[in-house]
Structures are given as structure tokens and as C-alpha cells.
Amino acid sequence: MTAARPLPDWAREASLGFFVHWGAYSVPAWAEPSGALGTVPDDEWFAHNAYAEWYANTIRIEGSPAAEHHAREFGGAPYDALLDAWRAESYDPADWARLFRSVGADYVVPTTKHHDGIALWDAPGSGDLTTVARGPRRDLIGPLAEAVRAEGIRFGVYYSGGLDWAFTGGPPHRSSADIELQRPKDADYNDYAFAHVVDLIERYAPDLIWNDIDWPDAGKRPGPRSIEALLARYREAVPHGVVDDRWGAPVGDYATSEYAHDTDHETGTGWEHCRGLGFSFGYNRVEDESLTLSPRELARLYADVVSRGGRLMLNVGPTAAGEIPAVQRRTLEGVAPWMTAIKPHTLGRRMLRADEVEVTDAAWWRAWATPDGIVVVVDAPAASVRSVDGRPIIRIVLPD
Template sequence: MTGTHRESLPGWVKEASLGIFIHWGPYAVPAWAEPEHVAGEPEPEGGWFKHCSYAEWYANTIRIEGSPAAAHHAEVHGSAPYEDFLDQWKAEAYDPAAWARLFRALGADYVVPVTKHHDGVTLWDAPGSDGFNTVDRGPKRDLLGPLAEAVRAEGMRFGVYYSGGLDWSITDYPPIVEGEDIWRFRPNDAAYAAYATAHVRDLIDRYAPSVLWNDIEWPEAGKEDGSLVDLIAHYRDAVPDGIVNDRWGADVWDYRTSEYSMGADHETGSGWEHNRGLGSSFGYNRVEDESFTLSPRELAKHYADVVSRGGRLLLNVGPDAAGRIPDVQVRTLEGAAAWMTGVKPYTTDRRFPGDAEVTVSAEADNWYRTWASGDKLVVIADRPEAVRVTAPGYETVAIALPEQER
């Protein structure tokens, strides 16, 4: 396959440091997963998938014999078909303009909603998705168009996530129980490749997304027949300054991604993107309280770490079935907003100083990160007044992390 990736990222991407991911689907109705197990960290007994902390994987987890999710599903929902949640999902409180204002207040540069996750439900009337989308059922409307308009009205870029690699609505494979199952139990035939290609082409033509974010590879038939290369070329023509992530299983990407503790080897150089939820799930998990959710201080620290190493943070929110962003998530976003917007002006043109005379040091208990921005040397620390800086030619900007919540 011929490579189609960019030699260099567009200017807006180089200046961006914060994106908002949105996982919203029928899984917001049951809204349940075990929150204790962070992806990429040591697996619990029985394996990650049996104890999956991703609520958006509910349709898979409830099919694993002996999983706590299956027991929960039987007790609370009577083992009803997952598809029933699509009809129960009403999105009656959905206010995309309010979402966009919240994200902009945090200093977000771009917003990437899920348009189809692994359950196969599309959040718009995608070609060939009759009877399994949010226009025909559940919310009974296109959920993407109003969000794209609201996001752009607030001066942010709009992107799209699409699960090209998995679609449980059109396959009858066993549940994914171990990592290798992802690659064994994914549709790779020409019919599915054409179906997914039509979806993504429609997303491009309708919404002109600045970010094209695929997940779990792309069907092999679409790689082999050249349709993936044609699709990416179509995207390049339609959105000349758009960018493509690295999860296609083909050389079409512009930047690398990492997720929670996974893919850390991708966090090198500049222009990479780290994505994670405010808790241990992407989709809304009603079990996640403040103890499982990043505090404003923890969010600030995580953001500073990613920025200092040349990356962007794609931070996820998971709305509930009504369309409300849960209070526990809003608390963190609003609590960090003033700090984040105060730091944002110093994240443009970020780099490590090249001058050998620049040194920054602090005691072990004084966490800090630093980067250069123009003629400024930015120091983020627990106690910036106790950080020792030698930086000829730079003006030092010292910013303290938000205070620890009591």
C-alpha cells in the first residue's frame, strides 16, 4: 500500500495542545463497568476484558461468561438484548451549545465525538445503517450536525471518531476475551469495507472534519483493493489541513496516539496525542465517583506533563443518556478551567530549549515540568518558587499547579 501521510503537521495542529473526546452511545443507558482497572496497567485476575473498565464496551463485556458485567446485566436489565438500549436512549437534555461553551472555557482547541463505536450504532443517518442509527431510533435525530455547528461557533475545530475495525452489529463472533481476539474477531470482508468506507466518506462530505480518528485498524479488504488509499485521498482533497490518526493498520497516518498506559512508545518527538477519560472509562460509568475521576489538580498535572513532552491531550467526557455531562466530570472541567486557560498562551511553539546553559531543577518532592514557548521558559510546579532555573535569554514564567483538594 502506498503511504499517504503528511511530511509535517498543519500549523493549527502544532499550536494545539488540548482536544475533547466524546464517547456517547446506547452504552450511556446501562452506564456500567468495573472502574478499578486502568487500561494498560497490570491486568486483574481473569483478564482485562472480563473486568473491562470501559463502559462503552458493555455490549462485549456482558457476553463474557462469569464477568461481573454479565451478572450486573442479568440482575438490573434481565439480560435484555443490548439493542434495547438504543430505543431507551432519548438524549432529551442534549445541548450541544452548552457543551461547546464548557469545552471552550477549558481552552480546548478541537472536539472529536464518537460517530460509531464498536456496537455499530451511528450517531447520524449513515448510508446503509437504516434501523440502527440515532435518526431512526432512540434520540430520533442527527446528533453530529448540531455539535459540529456549536463547536465551530466557539472557535474550535471539529473532528470525528469512527470504529472501522469492530462492528458487533454485523458480526456473530464470540466475545473478545483476550487481546488477540480483537484481531481474530473483526470483519475484514469486502462488504464491510465498502460499508465502512461509505460511512467515513459521508462523514467527510457532510461535516468536513479537521480530525479523522479511526480505531482498531481497517478491514483488510479495504487495504488490499486500494479503497482506503482512495478514501484518505478524498479526505485530503476535501479538508486540506485535516489530520489522520494512526489506527488504520496502514501507512496513511499523520500522527501517533497513546491511550492511558498503552502506546507510551508513541510519545516521542512532537505532534503525538495522548487520549484518556476523566475516569477509567470513556463512556459514562455511573459507578465512577470523585475517587475514580481526575481532580482539577490531577488534570492540570497530566496536561502539563503531556505538553512538556511535545504532545497533545485528547481528554474524554462521557455524557449520560439524557445528554448531560455528569456533575463529577463538570466539577473537574470547571475547577481546572481558569488554570488551563492561564497556561494556554504559553503552549504555542512549545519545545525544549536548545541552549546548554538552560537548567531547571527542584527537590524530589516538588513535581515540575518545563518547556519553552517563544522567548519564555515555562515552569509548572507544585512550588514554582522553589524551582531553580538558569535560562539566559529566556524570561521565566512560573505557574503553580492548582491547590490540592481537601
């Protein structure tokens, strides 16, 4: 099995990535805001799933709030009818890219195929379950790749190798145990997913492949369509490329956590913490400002992750039309000046020992070391900071 490698310079220096969860689920744009993943009991989570991108699963759980919403608003229409209703008429990838750059994005990773099985490009073998064949009737991935790279940002792809409800059918997942029991493991799905990812590599040469959930077990055995063969092709095509750790096999270049889930992965350096601005990744029209991170909360989260050796992967969930929702844009534009000031002070960073700095008159603070000194982020302008060994202090106050 392909072994993980040391992170390339770009990934080691990166501190902020952006997910983009966009799909047919952006048409209803609805989920019950039940709480963050990892804080809601497993036996409650699936029927009350806060992830709008899981809409295709949640509406099939009888009695769930999402099922009731779907019956009321869409008459219980088949899920893929939402693909036909999706137009992406206001999609402006250059505008998205400019926004990401203004916040200091190092890389951007859109969903190319989520668990619903709908591909956002002309994926081989997907028939009419693509945005080229139906709905928007165009490739949504290529223009974004061009736009973010034009802004000097790395481009990656998300792919759900572990679940594809359109391919497998079957009952909805009602628990985490159901996912393991019902996820596709056979050679047919492995061949299908393998062809998809090869096509993504050949078309877009992504700097990062973010696989989700798992990979079919048939691909974990040696062979021409194995994970090992797939990643060998990827690393030959993109030598500086990296992959995450969600393959169900020890091939990842870095570990990931998600909201309050898998936080035990947040050790050492190079790990990545992902979450949305609210409880959902896909756009959820229920999430207003009270359920969305403020600029100050986002800055605090970023400083915390960076100080502990990680990278923050923050999600944006566009509307079905292709607009960044105003509630999300306000936070990003609000934090942008602060991010512009702090980002240069994350390069060459290393974690700091508790005895290397003294901070007083601050209820909260985080710190890390750089070649230029010690960076200390504090929550109060009156905070006093001193390095024990006399190194220069770069003091940064959280935004209001």
C-alpha cells in the same frame, strides 16, 4: 499507500482535544472500575473491562460482573434495546461547546459509531441502528459540529473502522488476540465502513478523522474503496485535515497512546495521549470523585504531556440524557481558570533540554520553551526557577 504528512499549523499548535464517548452504552452507564488500560493483565481485562463503552462485549462474557449487572438491572435484554431506551432529552450541544471552550479546547471529537455499530447520524446502509431511526430519533453529530465551530473550536469525528459487533456478530472478545482474529476484514465490511466515512466527510468536513482499532484488510489493497482512495478524497475535501495512526497501515499523520497502552508512541512531537477523566471513556456511574481526576491532577497530566511534545485528548462521557456528569463537570470547571492562563504559553512550544533550566524547592515540575521564554510548571509556590542562559521564565503553579 498514502503517506503521512507534516502536521498542519493548527494541529501542531494544538495541545488539548476533547473526546466525547456517547452511545447506547450510556443508558446502563456501567463498568467495573478495574483499572487503567495497560495496567490490568490482558487475560483479566476483557471480563473486567473498565470501559463502559465496551458494555455490549463485556455482558456477553459469561460470569463477568457486567453480565451479572445486565441480568440484574435489565433482565438480560438484547443490547440494542438500550438504543430504544436512549432519549438524549437534555442534549444541549451549545452548553457542551461553551464548557469545552472554557477549558481551552483546540478540537472536539465525538464518537460517530463505536464498536457496537450504532451510528449517531443517519449513516448510509445502517438500517435502524442509528439515532435517527431509533432512540433519540435525530442526528446527534451535526448539532455538535455547529456548536463547537461557533465557539472557534476544530471539529473531528471518531469512527470504529476496526470493530462493528452489530455487523459481524460472533462471540465476544476475551483477549487482544480475539480482536485480531475476529475483527472484520472482508470487502463487505470495507464497503460499509468506506461509505460511512465518505458520508461523514461530505456532511461535516471534519478537521480530524480518528479511526479506531484497525481497518478491514480488504481496504488495504489498492482500489476505488481502499484506504488510499478514502484518504485522497478526505484530503481533497479538507486539505488541512489530519488522521490518527489506528488504521493498521502506515497512513497516520500522528501517533496515539491511551492510558498506559502504547506509551512507546510518545516520542518526538505531535503525538496524542488519550484517556478519560476516570478509567472509562463512556459514562460510568460507578466512577465517583475518588476515581476521577481532580483539577490539580488534570493540570499536572496536561503539563506533563505538553512538556514531552504531545497533545492531551481528554474524554468526556455524557449521560444518556445528554448531560455532562457533575463529577466530570466539577473537574473541568475547576481547572478552567488555570487552563485559561497557561494555554497562550503553549504556542510555538518546543521541548526543553534538561540543562536549560534549574528548579529548586519543587517535588515535581515540567518545562518547555516558547518564543517568549521558558515555561515552567511547578507543584509548589515556593519553588525557585532559573534559566541557565538568562531567558525569561514564565512560572506557573499547579492549581490547588
